[in-house]
Amino acid sequence: MLTVGLTGGIGAGKSEVSRLLASHGAVIVDADRIAREVVEPGTEGHAAVVAEFGDSVLLPDGALNRPALGRVVFNDPERLAALNAIVHPLVAARSAELQEAAGEHAVVVHDVPLLTENGLAPRYDVVVVVDASPETQLDRLVRLRGMPRDEARSRMAAQATRAERLAVADHVIDNEGPLEALQARVREVWEQLRKRA
Structure with a gap:
């Protein structure tokens, strides 16, 4: 591989x-797409983001309001680091799963x-x-x-x-x-x- x-x-x-x-x-492993998947409603990532940032970053249907979350973290390195600490390990784990499934060649x-x-x-x-x-x-x-x-x-x-x-x-x-x-x-x-x- x-x-x-x-x-x-x-x-x-x-x-x-x-x-x-x-x-x-x-075999494409798309970090942005995976980053969206790992915070979809019902996931561990979604629950962690809501616990950290509150309901103000949610849309009425419960999905993340990305623009609202972006405004919270964009100019605040500490808040961005908190978001990354949730999302990055989940993205890394999912990326590793997809890579393992790809096959040796x-x-x-x-x-x-x-x-x-x-x-x-x-x-x-x-x-x-x-x-x-x-x-x-x-x-x-x-x-x-x-x-x-x-x-x-x-x-x-x-x-x-x-x-x-x-x-x-x-x-x-x-x-x-x-x-x-x-x-x-x-x-x-x-x-x-x-x-x-």
């Missing part, structure tokens, strides 16, 4: 690369947005960074996601720098050009990953 950490700045196109790798046969791609920020590169056999210029990232966030320019800049500033991400990369997938170029580069990287596995 080959474990791959896949990361990239917001708006760089990591989700598209993840989808393309899955189409080639990679699998290429398991862990889609980890904050891989660089959290110093997680050493956990993987290979790190793949999806790269785009800050100008391209900003344009995509504003144009494609409808994000206000100031919010997009603030989200980008909260992440690792481009240089920090590139410093941990074993493979870089440039995502500045057309989709065909991205598909071709992902295919090249996939072939190299398959050989290593």
Whole structure:
């Protein structure tokens, strides 16, 4: 089994690369998706978040109100650390289960947005960074996601720098050009990953 950490700045196109790798046969372990699953109503994570943050972070149906929770933790490192202390161990345990189920010859791609920020590169056999210029990232966030320019800049500033991400990369997938170029580069990287596995 080959474990791959896949990361990239917001708006760089990591989700598209993840989808393309899955189409080639990679087993995708998506940290963001798992982070949502482990706090769904009825889970241990949901109960722990409500115990820590109260009912004010719930929607009427009992699900977490993510924007409300985000406002509580975004500018408060202590509250963010409390949330992470609940969610991160649950995500790690679920990720490990999915990896174990993948089989010994699998290429398991862990889609980890904050891989660089959290110093997680050493956990993987290979790190793949999806790269785009800050100008391209900003344009995509504003144009494609409808994000206000100031919010997009603030989200980008909260992440690792481009240089920090590139410093941990074993493979870089440039995502500045057309989709065909991205598909071709992902295919090249996939072939190299398959050989290593």
